[in-house]
Amino acid sequence: xxxxxxxxxxxxxxxxxxxxxxxxxxxxxxxxxxxxxxxxxxxxxxxxxxxxxxxxxxxxxxxxxxxxxxxxxxxxxxxxxxxxxxxxxxxxxxxxxxxxxxxxxxxxxxxxxxxxxxxxxxxxxxxxxxxxxxxxxxxxxxxxxxxxxxxxxxxxxxxxxxxxxxxxxxxxxxxxxxxxxxxxxxxxxxxxxxxxxxxxxxxxxxxxxxxxxxxxxxxxxxxxxxxxxxxxxxxxxxxxxxxxxxxxxxxxxxxxxxxxxxxxxxxxxxxxxxxxxxxxxxxxxxxxxxxxxxxxxxxxxxxxxxxxxxxxxxxxxxxxxxxxxxxxxxxxxxxxxxxxxxxxxxxxxxxxxxxxxxxxxxxxxxxxxxxxxxxxxxxxxxxxxxxxxxxxxxxxxxxxxxxxxxxxxxxxxxxxxxxxxxxxxxxxxxxxxxxxxxxxxxxxxxxxxxxxxxxxxxxxxxxxxxxxxxxxxxxxxxxxxxxxxxxxxxxxxxxxxxxxxxxxxxxxxxxxxxxxxxxxxxxxxxxxxxxxxxxxxxxxxxxxxxxxxxxxxxxxxxxxxxxxxxxxxxxxxxxxxxxxxxxxxxxxxxxxxxxxxxxxxxxxxxxxxxxxxxxxxxxxxxxxxxxxxxxxxxxxxxxxxxxxxxxxxxxxxxxxxxxxxxxxxxxxxxxxxxxxxx
Ligand SMILES: [Zn+2]
Numbered sequence: 001x002x003x004x005x006x007x008x009x010x011x012x013x014x015x016x017x018x019x020x021x022x023x024x025x026x027x028x029x030x031x032x033x034x035x036x037x038x039x040x041x042x043x044x045x046x047x048x049x050x051x052x053x054x055x056x057x058x059x060x061x062x063x064x065x066x067x068x069x070x071x072x073x074x075x076x077x078x079x080x081x082x083x084x085x086x087x088x089x090x091x092x093x094x095x096x097x098x099x100x101x102x103x104x105x106x107x108x109x110x111x112x113x114x115x116x117x118x119x120x121x122x123x124x125x126x127x128x129x130x131x132x133x134x135x136x137x138x139x140x141x142x143x144x145x146x147x148x149x150x151x152x153x154x155x156x157x158x159x160x161x162x163x164x165x166x167x168x169x170x171x172x173x174x175x176x177x178x179x180x181x182x183x184x185x186x187x188x189x190x191x192x193x194x195x196x197x198x199x200x201x202x203x204x205x206x207x208x209x210x211x212x213x214x215x216x217x218x219x220x221x222x223x224x225x226x227x228x229x230x231x232x233x234x235x236x237x238x239x240x241x242x243x244x245x246x247x248x249x250x251x252x253x254x255x256x257x258x259x260x261x262x263x264x265x266x267x268x269x270x271x272x273x274x275x276x277x278x279x280x281x282x283x284x285x286x287x288x289x290x291x292x293x294x295x296x297x298x299x300x301x302x303x304x305x306x307x308x309x310x311x312x313x314x315x316x317x318x319x320x321x322x323x324x325x326x327x328x329x330x331x332x333x334x335x336x337x338x339x340x341x342x343x344x345x346x347x348x349x350x351x352x353x354x355x356x357x358x359x360x361x362x363x364x365x366x367x368x369x370x371x372x373x374x375x376x377x378x379x380x381x382x383x384x385x386x387x388x389x390x391x392x393x394x395x396x397x398x399x400x401x402x403x404x405x406x407x408x409x410x411x412x413x414x415x416x417x418x419x420x421x422x423x424x425x426x427x428x429x430x431x432x433x434x435x436x437x438x439x440x441x442x443x444x445x446x447x448x449x450x451x452x453x454x455x456x457x458x459x460x461x462x463x464x465x466x467x468x469x470x471x472x473x474x475x476x477x478x479x480x481x482x483x484x485x486x487x488x489x490x491x492x493x494x495x496x497x498x499x500x501x502x503x504x505x506x507x508x509x510x511x512x513x514x515x516x517x518x519x520x521x522x523x524x525x526x527x528x529x530x531x532x533x534x535x536x537x538x539x540x541x542x543x544x545x546x547x548x549x550x551x552x553x554x555x556x557x558x559x560x561x562x563x564x565x566x567x568x569x570x571x572x573x574x575x576x577x578x579x580x581x582x583x584x585x586x587x588x589x590x591x592x593x594x595x596x597x598x599x600x601x602x603x604x605x606x607x608x609x610x611x612x613x614x615x616x617x618x619x620x621x622x623x624x625x626x627x628x629x630x631x632x633x634x635x636x637x638x639x640x641x642x643x644x645x646x647x648x649x650x651x652x653x654x655x656x657x658x659x660x661x662x663x664x665x666x667x668x669x670x671x672x673x674x675x676x677x678x
Contacts, residue, residue, distance in 0.1 A: 025209060025211055025213075025215075025217055026063040026064060026065060027063075027064075027083045027084060027085040027086065027211075028049070028061040028062060028063055028084045028085075028211070028212065029061065029062060029063075029064060029067065029079055029080075029081060029082050029083060029084060030051075030059070030060075030061055030079070030080040030081035030084055030087075030337065031048075031059070031060060031061075031062055031067070031070075031077045031078065031079050031080060032057045032058070032059050032077060032078045032080055033048065033057060033058045033059075033060065033070060033075050033076070033077040034056060034057050034075065034076045034077065034078075035057065035058050035075055036056070037053050037058075037310065039058070039075070040053075040058070040310050040311070042073060043058060043060070043070070043075070044231070044233055045231055046062075046066060046069040046070055046073060047062055047063060047066035047069065048060040048061070048062045048066070048070070049061045049062070049212060049219065049233065050309075050310055051266030051267055051332075051337070052266060052267045052309075052335075053309070053310060059080070059266075061084060061212060081337075084162060084210070084337065085162075085209070085210045085211065088162060088210045088337075088338055089210070091336075091338055091339075091340055091341065099341045099344055100164055100165075100167075100168060100338065100341065100344070101167065101168065101171060102207075102208075103133065103201065103204045103207055103208050106136065106167065106171070106200050106201055107134065107136065109171075110123060110136050110138050110174070110200065111123060111136075113138070113174065113178060114138060117178055118144070118145065119142065119143065119144060119145075120140055120141070120142060120144055120177075120178055120181055120191060121138055121139065121140055121144050121178065122138070122139040122141075122144040122145055123136065123137075123138050123139075124136075124137045124138075124139065124251075125137060125247075126199060126247040126248055126250070126251040127243055127244065127246065127247025127248075127250070127251075128243060128247070129203070129204050129205050129214065129215070129243065129244060130205070130214065130215060130216065130242075130243060131205060131215060133204040133205060133208075134204070135199065135201065135202060135204065135244060135247055135248075136199065136200060136201070137197055137198070137199045137251060138174060138197065138198045138199075138200075139195060139196070139197050140174065140177050140178065140191060140195075140196045140197070140198065141191060141192075141194065141195040141196065142191050142192040147396075147397055147398050148195065148398075149369070149398055149400045150193060150194055150195040150363075151194055151195065151258045151362065151363040151367065151402035152194075152195040152196075152197065152255055152256065152257045152258060152396070152402065153194060153195070153196050153197065153257060153258055153259040153260075153261075153358070153359060153362055154196075154197045154198075154199070154255075154257045154259065154260045154261070154320075154326070155169075155170055155173055155196070155197070155198050155199070155261050155262075155263070155355065156170065156198070156199035156200075156202055156260075156261070156262050156263065156316075157169060157170040157199070157200055157201060157202070157262075157263040158200070158201040158202055158203055158206070158207050158263075159202040159203055159220050159221050159262060159264065159316060160203065160206060160212040160213075160219070160220070160221065160264060160265075161203045161204075161205065161206015161207045161208070161209060161210065161211050161212060161213070161214070162206065162207075162210050162211055162212050162337065162338065163212070163263070163264050163265040163266065163337070163338070164201070164207050164338065165263070165265045165333055165334050165338055165339055165344065165347060166262075166263030166264060166265065166333065167200045167201050167207065168344050168347070168348050169263055169333060169347065169348045169351045169352070169355075170198045170199070170200040170201075170263070171200060171348075172345075172348035172349070172351075172352050173196075173198060173351075173352050173355055174198050174200075176352055176356075177190065177191055177196060186356075187356075190356070190359050190360070193363065194359055194363055196359060197255065197257070199248075202220060202244055202248065202262075203220055203244060206220075214242060214244065216242075217235070218234070218235060218236065218241065218242050219233050219234065219235075220242060220244050220245055220316075221233075221264075221312075221314070221315050221316055222234040222312065222313060222314040222315070223236065223239055223240065223241055223242050223244075223245045223314055224239060224240075224245055224248075224249075224314045224315055224316050224318065224319035225239035225240045225245075225249070225314070225319060225323070225455065225456035225457065225458075225491075226276075226314070226318045226319040226322035226323050226454070226456075226457050226470065227274070227275070227276035227277070227313055227314065227318050227322065227457055227459045228313055228314035228456070228457065228458050228459065229313045229314070229458065229459055229460050230460070233312065233313075233314075234313070234314055238458075238526075239314055239456055239458065240456065240525075240526055246526075248316070249319070249455075252320065252324045252326070254397070255396065256324060256325065256326070256393065256394040256395070256396050256401075257320070257324065257326040258326060258327065258362050258363070258365075258393075258402040258403065258404055259290075259326060259327045259329070259358060259362040259404065260316075260317070260320040260321075260324075260326040260327070260328045260329065261329045261330070261331065261355065261358065262316050262317060262328075262329070262330045262331075263330075263331055263333055263351070264330060264331070264332045264333070265332055265333055265334045265335075265336070265337060265338065265339070266332055266334075266335065266337055267309070267332035267335060268298075268299070268300045268301065268332060268333065268334065268335055269300050269301045269302070269303065269308060269309065269331065269332045270291045270294040270295060270298065270300045270301070270302050270329065270330075270331040270332075270354075271291065271302070271303055271304065271305045271308060271309060271317075271329065271330045271331070271332075272284070272287030272288065272290075272291055272303075272304055272305065272317070272327075272328070272329055272330075273287070273304070273305060273315075273317045273318050273321045273322070273328050274304070274305065274306055274318055274321075274322075275305040275306055275309075275311065275312045275313065275315040275317060275318045276306065276311065276312070276313050276315075276318055276459065277306055277311070277468075278304070278306045278307050278311070280304070281304075281321065281389075281391070282388070282389040282390050282391040282469075283321070283327060283389040283391055284304075285388075285389075285406055286327060286389070286404055286405065286406060287304075287327065287329070288302065288304075289406075290327065290329065290358060290361065290362070290404075291303075291329065293354070293357055293358075293361070294329075294331065294354045294357070294358065296354075297350060297353045297354035297357060298331075298333075298350045298351060298354050299350075300331060300332070300333070305317065305330065309332075313459065315330075316328070316330070317329065317330045322454070322457070322470050322471075323453065323454045323455070323457075323470065324394070324453075325391060325392045325393035325394055325403075325471075327362065327404055329358075331351070333347055333351055334347055361404065362404045363402070363404075363434060364404055364429075364432060364433060364434045365386075365402070365403050365404040365405040365406075365429060365434055365435075366386050366401075366402075366403050366405055366410065366412065366427065366429060366434065366435060366437055367400065367401065367402045367403070367434055367435075367436055367437075368400070368401060368436050368437040368438045368439060369398075369399055369400050369438045369439075370382045370384065370395050370399050370400075370401065370414055370416065370438075370439050370440075370441065371399060371438065371439075371440050371441070372419075372440070372441065372443060373440035373441060373442045373443070374442075374443060377399075378395075378398055378399025378400075379395060379399050379416045379419070379441060380395055380396070380397055380398075380399050381394075381395065381416060381417060381452060381495065382394070382395040382399070382401070382414050382415065382416035382419075382441070383414065383415040383416070383452065383474060383475060384401040384403070384412065384413075384414050385412070385413045385414070385415075386403050386405050386410050386411070386412050386427075387410060387411045387412070387413065388405065388406070388410060389405065391471060392471040392474065394453070395416075405429055406429070407429050407430060407431040407432075408428070408429060409426065409427070409428055409429075410427045410428075410429055411423055411424065411425045411426075411427065412424045412427055412437055412439065414439050414441060415450070415474075415475045415476070416441055416495075417447065417449065417450075417452065417495035417496050418443060418444060418445075418447050418496075419441035419442060419443055419444055419447060420441065420442045420443075420444045420447070421475075421476070422439060422440075422441055422442075424437060424439060448476060448569045448570045448571050449494050449495050449496055449497075449498055449506070449569070449570040450474070450475050450476050450494070450495055450567060450568065450569050450570075451473055451474040451475065451492040451493070451494060451495070451554075451567060451568045452474065452492075452493050452494060452495040453474065453492070453493045454470045454471065454473065454474065454490060454491070454492060454493075455491040455492065455493050455525035455553060456489075456490065456491040456525065456526075456555075457470050457482075457484075457488070457489075457490045457491075458488050458489045458490075459484075459485040459488045460485060460486065460487050460488055461485040461486040461487065461488065461562070468482055468483040468484075468485065469482055470482050470490070472566070473490060473492060473565040473566070473567060473568070474492070474567070475567065476567055476569060477509045477566050477567040477569065478566065478567070479511060479566065480511075480566065481510065481511045481512075481564035481565055481566045482564070482565050482566075483562050483563070483564050483565075484516070484556065484557075484558040484562060484563045484564075484565060485558070485562055486558060486560055486561065486562050487557075487558055487560060488557075488558050488562075488563075489555055489556060489557035489558060490555065490556055490565060491521075491525055491553055491554070491555045492553065492554050492555075492556070492568055493525060493552065493553055494551065494552060494553070494554060494568065497522070497550045497551065497552045498520075498543070498550065498551045498552075498554075498570055499543075499549065499550055500542075500543040500544060500548070500549040500550065503542065503619060503657075503658055504540045504541065504542055504571070504619055504658070505541055505542055505543045505551070505570065506541050506551070506554070506568055506569060506570045506571075507538055507539065507540050507541065507568070507569050507570075507571065508533070508538065508539040508541060508554075508556055508565065508568050508621075509538050509565075509566045509567045509568065509569060510537050510538060510539075510563060510564050510565060510566055511564050511566050512537065512564045513536045513537035513664060513669070514536060514537070514558070514559075514561040514562065514563045514564065515534070515535065515536045515558075515559035515560070515561060515563070516534070516535070516536075516539065516556050516557060516558050516559050516563040516565075517531060517533070517534045517556075517557045517559060518531075518532045518533040518534070518535075518539055518541050518554065518555070518556055518557075518621075519531055519532060519546070519554070519555040519556075519557065520532050520541075520543065520546050520548060520551035520553070520554055520555070521551065521552065521553040521554075521555070522548050522549075522550045522551060522552055523552075524552075524553065525553050527555075529555055530546035530547055530548050531545075531546060532545050532546035532551075532554075532620075533545060533620045533621040533622075534559070534620075534621065534622065535617065535620070535621025535622060535623070536621075536623070537662075537664075537669065538621075538669075538671065539621035540617070540619050540620070540621050540660065541620065541621065542619050542620055545620050554568055556568070588604060588605040588606075588670070589602070589603070589604045589661065589663045589670040589671075589672050590602075590603045590604070590672070591603075591661050591672045591674045594672075594673075594674050594675060595674070595675035595676070595677045596646070596674070596675075596676060596677065597676075597677055597678050598645065598646070598678070599643050599644065599645050599646070600643075600644050600646075600674060601641060601642075601643055601644075602614065602641065602642045602643075602644055602661055603640060603641045604640050604641075604663050604670075605640060606640070606663065606665055611665050611666050612663065612664070612665045613626075613627075613663075613664050613665070614627040614642065614661070614662070614663050615627065615661075615662045615664075616644070616659050616660065616661050616662070616674075617659065617660045617662060618654070618657070618658075618659055618660075619657060619658050619659075619660075623649075624648040624649065624654060624659070625644070625647070625648055625649055626649060627642060644661075646676050646678065653678075654676060655676075656676050656677055656678050657675070657676060658673060658674075658675055659673075659674050659675075659676060660672070660673055660674070661673075661674055
């Protein structure tokens with residue numbers, strides 16, 4: 001590390017804040033537990049934080065009060081380090097952790113660098129820890145105070161407070177980019193053409209206390225809201241429970257990233273998502289390619305997190321890829337916990353050379369501007385889907401998008417609120433370079449409001465989690481669904497707030513007829529929530545029911561059957577006819593007269609023996625009339641025709657209003673809107 005740089009010890013009070021000491025935490029011990037990978041869920045529930053799975057044993061950290069649980073469960077273990085905090089003090093002694101930088105040094109130095117290099121740096125914060133310590137984010141880019149059209153990439157360290165070797169690598173990367181700018185042509189080019197962000201420390205309190213978790217002992221890397229579940233390392237009842245993770249999400253809302261690399265330690269590996277499942281990401285070719293390149297510089301093993309390490313939930317990489325579309329990567333950069341001071345420079349340098357390669361490559365692929373075809377203004381909230389990989393990415397505040405894709409032929413589809421969707425075919429991406437594809441969208445004054453971004457996905461069921469895609473719940477209906485998992489739920493940010501109008505305000509669309517509840521929030525992505533509807537399949541929602549007149553976020557909660565959420569759209573049943581899946585339907589349904597006062601005649605045609613059912617729902621999606629399983633009651637039906645008298649299942653007269661007659665068999669569904677005027 002540059003020695004002259006370490007002399008910087010000036011305390012800059014502008015960002016200094018009062019220290020508030022949290023409650024005393026138990027110091028964790030490092031143990032080897034003799035167990036196979038099948039014991040992982042049990043060990044996690046017992047409080048073991050797993051660093052590595054090796055032949056016949058699992059290495060991890062656990063508190064002294066939890067170690068008895070292992071004994072009670074019948075596991076044998078060996079204590080490798082009895083007190084990890086004390087060990088850390090031996091390895092990195094002194095008030096400033098020896099050559100490991102202290103929190104105050106990080107604050108002072110990053111602030112000083114930003115002040116001294118205003119053309120190359122812009123210092124921001126992503127929020128504060130519970131005791132008010134800032135989480136710094138440094139943008140490094142030529143002309144840094146301006147918003148430029150440059151691919152954006154993010155490095156962060158020390159999500160786990162005692163893994164602060166990651167902070168040292170971030171620090172080293174910052175030094176290389178800034179102090180070699182203008183001297184090294186390749187670095188100068190990177191800073192001139194990319195926007196590189198560094199968050200040196202996600203968990204200041206853990207760094208200060210030399211503990212993995214925060215002052216409230218929460219593991220931040222189990223608190224992110226994509227494929228989150230309780231237990232499994234999270235002691236909380238909801239994701240996004242900590243200000244550090246909420247701040248990280250808010251930061252990514254402002255700055256969509258092409259790449260996100262997060263540093264940990266405890267093993268030597270470079271990894272891609274998913275953490276929560278062993279299914280491949282749709283970007284798995286790029287994910288594996290980038291990690292294999294990283295391996296070439298560092299020697300780290302390259303694998304998918306869930307396959308090489310273990311399955312875990314609520315991680316930063318699953319969030320940054322799953323919800324934000326950044327190519328999320330994670331690297332475990334040393335087995336030593338912490339590595340000896342003498343190893344810092346070697347580790348930092350290896351990771352810098354590998355990261356520099358990522359910086360070069362992740363600007364390749366596809367980029368461009370999304371604009372209004374009439375006014376030419378940039379569209380700042382567009383969903384861009386290059387195919388392959390057919391995974392989502394977002395435009396930034398300049399209306400630009402960047403996506404690293406493999407060379408070859410691609411299509412690009414764009415959705416944006418108030419515009420007609422558009423697909424560009426035949427986009428050929430060159431090798432080791434990029435293609436710029438600017439796309440103009442035509443305004444559409446009657447465009448539906450649809451899901452823009454996933455804010456949270458709670459996934460309690462491990463078995464149901466294996467075959468699901470969060471992004472498939474966004475945009476208009478397309479016959480592809482995100483399976484919520486049994487008792488799971490999602491929060492969808494709508495492309496703009498849904499307003500209360502007379503009748504149906506929005507429809508929750510499914511590809512099957514399983515049950516769920518629908519809640520709305522007019523305040524924020526973490527609630528508070530108002531129940532709007534409960535129903536099965538497509539659910540027609542009226543905000544009046546929720547007692548609110550606007551919904552910016554909509555939460556769909558499964559009612560125990562793994563609800564399959566295709567989309568959330570404003571508008572009502574006529575749109576169902578537009579869905580391609582239903583275009584070739586062998587079901588015919590007519591309701592006449594419509595509107596009706598006393599009786600109406602429901603007629604249909606359906607294939608024989610196809611388990612046809614006929615039901616009527618009100619506008620909140622509640623079932624009011626379930627005629628019968630038609631195949632079982634053929635003798636009650638005359639020529640596939642039923643007279644409906646506007647009464648419900650208990651023969652009570654229903655109030656006037658809109659109702660939906662739904663004809664469904666095992667493969668198809670047909671819905672007709674009917675108006676009762678009495
Ligand atoms: Zn970690």
